Amino acid sequence: MSLPDAPLRYELMKVDAVTGARLGRVTTRHGAFDTPAFMPVGTQGTIKGVLPDHVAATGSQIILGNTYHLMLRPGEKVVAALGGLHRFMSWPGPILTDSGGFQVFSLADINRITDEGVTFKSHVDGSVVHLTPQRSISVQNDLGADIIMSFDECPRADAPREYQRAAVARTLRWARLCLEAHHRPQEQALFGIVQGGTDLALRDECARTLIDLDFPGYAVGGLAVGEGFEATRAVLASVTPTLPVQKPRYLMGVGFPRDIVMAVAAGIDMFDCVLPTRNGRNAYAFTASGAIRLRNSRFTSDSGPIEDGCDCYACRTFTRGTIRHYFFAAEMLGPILVSLHNIRFFQRLMGDIRRAIGEGTFDRWRRSDPRAAMGPSSAEVAAASAVEPSDAPRAPMETREEPS
Amino acid sequence: MSLPDAPLRYELMKVDAVTGARLGRVTTRHGAFDTPAFMPVGTQGTIKGVLPDHVAATGSQIILGNTYHLMLRPGEKVVAALGGLHRFMSWPGPILTDSGGFQVFSLADINRITDEGVTFKSHVDGSVVHLTPQRSISVQNDLGADIIMSFDECPRADAPREYQRAAVARTLRWARLCLEAHHRPQEQALFGIVQGGTDLALRDECARTLIDLDFPGYAVGGLAVGEGFEATRAVLASVTPTLPVQKPRYLMGVGFPRDIVMAVAAGIDMFDCVLPTRNGRNAYAFTASGAIRLRNSRFTSDSGPIEDGCDCYACRTFTRGTIRHYFFAAEMLGPILVSLHNIRFFQRLMGDIRRAIGEGTFDRWRRSDPRAAMGPSSAEVAAASAVEPSDAPRAPMETREEPS
Numbered sequence: 054m055s056l057p058d059a060p061l062r063y064e065l066m067k068v069d070a071v072t073g074a075r076l077g078r079v080t081t082r083h084g085a086f087d088t089p090a091f092m093p094v095g096t097q098g099t100i101k102g103v104l105p106d107h108v109a110a111t112g113s114q115i116i117l118g119n120t121y122h123l124m125l126r127p128g129e130k131v132v133a134a135l136g137g138l139h140r141f142m143s144w145p146g147p148i149l150t151d152s153g154g155f156q157v158f159s160l161a162d163i164n165r166i167t168d169e170g171v172t173f174k175s176h177v178d179g180s181v182v183h184l185t186p187q188r189s190i191s192v193q194n195d196l197g198a199d200i201i202m203s204f205d206e207c208p209r210a211d212a213p214r215e216y217q218r219a220a221v222a223r224t225l226r227w228a229r230l231c232l233e234a235h236h237r238p239q240e241q242a243l244f245g246i247v248q249g250g251t252d253l254a255l256r257d258e259c260a261r262t263l264i265d266l267d268f269p270g271y272a273v274g275g276l277a278v279g280e281g282f283e284a285t286r287a288v289l290a291s292v293t294p295t296l297p298v299q300k301p302r303y304l305m306g307v308g309f310p311r312d313i314v315m316a317v318a319a320g321i322d323m324f325d326c327v328l329p330t331r332n333g334r335n336a337y338a339f340t341a342s343g344a345i346r347l348r349n350s351r352f353t354s355d356s357g358p359i360e361d362g363c364d365c366y367a368c369r370t371f372t373r374g375t376i377r378h379y380f381f382a383a384e385m386l387g388p389i390l391v392s393l394h395n396i397r398f399f400q401r402l403m404g405d406i407r408r409a410i411g412e413g414t415f416d417r418w419r420r421s422d423p424r425a426a427m428g429p430s431s432a433e434v435a436a437a438s439a440v441e442p443s444d445a446p447r448a449p450m451e452t453r454e455e456p457s
Numbered sequence: 458m459s460l461p462d463a464p465l466r467y468e469l470m471k472v473d474a475v476t477g478a479r480l481g482r483v484t485t486r487h488g489a490f491d492t493p494a495f496m497p498v499g500t501q502g503t504i505k506g507v508l509p510d511h512v513a514a515t516g517s518q519i520i521l522g523n524t525y526h527l528m529l530r531p532g533e534k535v536v537a538a539l540g541g542l543h544r545f546m547s548w549p550g551p552i553l554t555d556s557g558g559f560q561v562f563s564l565a566d567i568n569r570i571t572d573e574g575v576t577f578k579s580h581v582d583g584s585v586v587h588l589t590p591q592r593s594i595s596v597q598n599d600l601g602a603d604i605i606m607s608f609d610e611c612p613r614a615d616a617p618r619e620y621q622r623a624a625v626a627r628t629l630r631w632a633r634l635c636l637e638a639h640h641r642p643q644e645q646a647l648f649g650i651v652q653g654g655t656d657l658a659l660r661d662e663c664a665r666t667l668i669d670l671d672f673p674g675y676a677v678g679g680l681a682v683g684e685g686f687e688a689t690r691a692v693l694a695s696v697t698p699t700l701p702v703q704k705p706r707y708l709m710g711v712g713f714p715r716d717i718v719m720a721v722a723a724g725i726d727m728f729d730c731v732l733p734t735r736n737g738r739n740a741y742a743f744t745a746s747g748a749i750r751l752r753n754s755r756f757t758s759d760s761g762p763i764e765d766g767c768d769c770y771a772c773r774t775f776t777r778g779t780i781r782h783y784f785f786a787a788e789m790l791g792p793i794l795v796s797l798h799n800i801r802f803f804q805r806l807m808g809d810i811r812r813a814i815g816e817g818t819f820d821r822w823r824r825s826d827p828r829a830a831m832g833p834s835s836a837e838v839a840a841a842s843a844v845e846p847s848d849a850p851r852a853p854m855e856t857r858e859e860p861s
Contacts, residue, residue: 098782102789105774107508127757127782134758135778143774353531354538370509370547374539378502378531385506385789 061242063301071416073320081147081199086114088322091403093396097122098142102389105143112400115147117325121156125177129195137197150198152189158207186230194237203231205246210279217250221259224248244270251284253291260295271296272303289319311428314419329395334388336380339398352377365397465646465673467705475820477724485551485603490518492726495807497800501526502546506793509547516804519551521729525560529581533599541601553604556593562611590634598640607635609650614683621654625663628652648674655688657695664699675700676707693723715832718823733799738792740784743802756781769801
């Protein structure tokens with residue numbers, strides 16, 4: 054399929070009869086991906102510990118890179134000189150970069166926020182960095198991802214209503230500046246981001262203004278930051294019906310299988326989360342019967358795979374006992390193998406979601422498949438029960454990127 | 458080829474007309490390997506950071522595991538319960554385990570050495586461990602490698618002559634005990650180890666006594682421990698002509714390409730060394746034109762592969778610029794990719810050595826190929842010139858295993 058002028062084409066194949074779930078396909082200049090899609094996070098130009106051929110083997114069709122991290126190190130000009138982010142990280146398929154907004158607001162040592170942008174200290178060398186909508190787009194133009202994101206303000210979930218209003222105003226002002234600053238609109242699709250916290254009226258106002266600006270796709274930001282599952286669901290139920298049917302919709306930074314299934318039912322097409330890789334590095338493995346922590350002593354001589362029936366490289370190749378040993382011996386293969394399994398777990402979940410939508414059985418599927426209920430509590434309960442006093446301290450289940 | 462009673466069969470294909478270089482093939486119950494062979498080191502049940510499919514893709518046909526590390530963690534009984542070392546590390550091909558002797562004498566906190574064995578403190582948990590010839594063989598029987606090694610005493614290179622004599626006497630006493638203790642002689646080939654420092658008469662005495670004991674293969678130990686290149690050459694020139702022609706010969710813990718080429722010329726068939734992986738983790742890459750350190754700032758925007766013309770996964774897939782970034786960002790892919798390249802560098806070297814012996818051109822080849830001269834000094838000079846004051850401190854080129 055040719056893309057003469059557009060950087061992206063979205064095909065809606067099917068809408069579920071019971072829920073708002075959508076089966077679709079997004080085509081970019083670096084290939085296509087099926088939706089609903091899960092994007093593994095390649096913060097610093099790599100899915101941590103997983104070589105690109107193994108990432109592809111998990112069924113991942115699109116991956117995410119972090120503008121904040123890449124602009125600080127090695128710098129977007131270095132990435133551009135090395136041929137752009139696709140060549141840099143040796144991922145020939147579709148890539149999405151975020152705007153840096155989320156990391157700046159959640160991770161950086163912020164000096165100042167104005168209507169022009171944000172001033173913060175680099176976590177790499179302590180230097181003072183100024184990030185504006187124009188700079189975010191310029192960096193993303195240099196990185197060259199297929200989908201790029203508007204620079205938005207991401208307030209805390211508990212920010213007062215007046216702050217949320219001001220943040221939305223700023224996000225909308227910045228969205229216009231991002232559109233103006235975008236120098237590669239034929240090659241890179243710039244998505245707008247709906248903010249507004251849990252205030253449905255504010256969300257609606259933000260969404261409608263962005264829709265008038267005619268972005269090729271829309272994201273819902275500022276969720277999964279502590280507002281709770283029901284609040285997230287209420288926001289999505291309110292926002293997604295407003296968004297254009299013929300454009301892809303992306304829920305940023307989400308999440309647990311339960312959250313993804315709920316958001317798919319609300320009509321979301323794209324997801325990203327560090328859960329599979331971050332928790333994989335902490336020896337937490339996702340399985341259909343719950344999360345397990347492979348450091349647990351009950352796995353010492355366990356000759357089974359991480360998850361029965363899983364077709365990933367880790368499960369086909371190594372026993373739980375060996376992987377447990379790798380974690381205790383601080384061997385890289387521990388984090389590598391569990392990250393790889395967890396990404397495959399998420400991609401199998403997405404494949405099953407797409408299949409169910411295609412077959413018209415999504416609503417039944419989500420009520421019967423145990424994975425559709427896996428959230429932080431069930432995962433943590435499983436993980437906690439798997440940890441004994443003699444084991445190393447348990448790291449919490451985390452969903453956000455780290456600063457370095 | 459069936460191996461009705463023997464755990465190992467060595468076929469000598471060709472002896473070089475000018476040097477003592479030998480082209481051969483060793484067949485074990487887990488497959489065959491061509492000699493001269495280089496064995497990457499899988500200390501704790503993994504070639505650090507490199508998944509088995511990538512290890513195999515480097516052309517490695519046999520790998521080495523460390524008895525000392527595996528007996529302390531996870532313990533040989535755990536490895537046996539998980540199906541033995543082949544299954545444990547998912548390496549279906551030939552494996553060799555050392556005896557633990559070298560690590561005990563070089564790494565451990567030794568309490569006592571007697572004619573019965575060595576008492577030392579575990580680096581894992583501080584517990585007191587007693588390692589004897591019987592225990593070393595019992596552990597190696599449980600691990601189940603195709604080739605196992607006698608428990609020997611490895612004195613320092615500068616140990617006085619009397620100490621070397623006593624160590625050889627102990628090594629010979631222990632060699633007999635190892636033969637008696639070996640419970641799987643039909644499946645695992647137990648090699649004897651020639652010690653004796655740089656004392657050629659002592660080496661000769663040790664070799665002849667071991668030959669009378671009729672081991673299926675012989676190793677030369679206690680070299681590359683600081684005695685110098687010429688001393689190593691002198692020992693090999695003296696020892697190897699004594700060893701049986703129809704049995705494989707293994708030079709333990711060696712080494713740089715220069716050392717390997719010299720030892721091949723002296724008639725050695727097998728090598729192991731941590732150089733490719735350890736130096737890979739420190740960002741040192743071997744190339745035909747010398748070692749380079751990928752942290753160097755001159756590689757920041759270098760879009761070439763680690764080594765021009767190399768066919769390894771790292772060189773086919775990533776630029777020097779990206780790999781440099783991975784090291785500065787502390788991403789696992791840096792150590793992984795350079796380890797992988799370095800192993801492939803060593804295997805290409807071994808392949809070229811075997812080809813040259815087969816074609817009768819080994820002596821000409823070793824005089825013309827620049828790799829045949831690569832030793833610690835040339836590698837360090839190249840590495841030093843590649844490091845600038847602003848870069849991180851330079852780690853030395855090391856050839857020995859670390860304790861954990």
